[in-house]
Amino acid sequence: DAGVIQSPRHEVTEMGQEVTLRCKPISGHDYLFWYRQTMMRGLELLIYFNNNVPIDDSGMPEDRFSAKMPNASFSTLKIQPSEPRDSAVYFCASSPAGLAAIQETQYFGPGTRLLVL
Amino acid sequence: AQSVTQLGSHVSVSEGALVLLRCNYSSSVPPYLFWYVQYPNQGLQLLLKYTTGATLVKGINGFEAEFKKSETSFHLTKPSAHMSDAAEYFCAVSVLGNQFYFGTGTSLTVIP
Numbered sequence: 001d002a003g004v005i006q007s008p009r010h011e012v013t014e015m016g017q018e019v020t021l022r023c024k025p026i027s028g029h030d031y032l033f034w035y036r037q038t039m040m041r042g043l044e045l046l047i048y049f050n051n052n053v054p055i056d057d058s059g060m061p062e063d064r065f066s067a068k069m070p071n072a073s074f075s076t077l078k079i080q081p082s083e084p085r086d087s088a089v090y091f092c093a094s095s096p097a098g099l100a101a102i103q104e105t106q107y108f109g110p111g112t113r114l115l116v117l
Numbered sequence: 118a119q120s121v122t123q124l125g126s127h128v129s130v131s132e133g134a135l136v137l138l139r140c141n142y143s144s145s146v147p148p149y150l151f152w153y154v155q156y157p158n159q160g161l162q163l164l165l166k167y168t169t170g171a172t173l174v175k176g177i178n179g180f181e182a183e184f185k186k187s188e189t190s191f192h193l194t195k196p197s198a199h200m201s202d203a204a205e206y207f208c209a210v211s212v213l214g215n216q217f218y219f220g221t222g223t224s225l226t227v228i229p
Binding site: 033 | 151159166221
């Protein structure tokens with residue numbers, strides 16, 4: 001299995017521009033997670049999906065952030081408009097449902113390093 | 118409310134010395150506990166996890182952790198550090214209701 005795939009790996013953009021991050025989870029996994037990692041705040045869970053349905057988006061920082069999962073093999077995280085404080089590494093992770101999602105290992109992608117100038 | 122505390126954002130050990138990374142959690146319900154490792158410019162990968170059963174859990178690369186309910190701890194240890202163990206380590210907790218929490222991470226440096 002190729003693992004969780006994220007694109008792009010690096011993104012540099014200017015303040016005010018729209019940014020779209022993409023994720024392909026591991027085939028057969030029912031859960032998909034989006035995280036943000038910064039030096040100041042560590043690893044933060046932004047949102048997660050179960051069977052393509054958003055379950056908890058309480059970690060999404062503000063309305064400029066949105067996430068979708070149109071099918072089981074693809075998800076996007078969009079920032080519009082972007083701001084310098086959004087600069088971070090964004091990780092996507094997936095996990096199988098198993099007995100309960102909370103017992104399952106999350107498999108992380110390599111991350112997208114975003115820099116907003 | 119649930120939370121995860123990792124004591125010591127930076128830990129340095131000599132090669133061959135004991136590695137001890139501390140993790141304490143706060144949870145009103147039985148938690149599931151995880152340790153993940155992150156190498157530079159990579160995503161996190163699972164080292165080990167505790168769900169049920171034996172409280173001493175063995176993971177990859179010679180790491181192990183012990184769930185101590187009375188101390189609400191899940192410290193990570195390795196008897197002998199190797200240079201390749203230098204990385205960022207994250208403790209994580211999940212609880213009923215599908216809630217997931219990560220600690221702020223501990224950066225491990227191994228001194229030759």
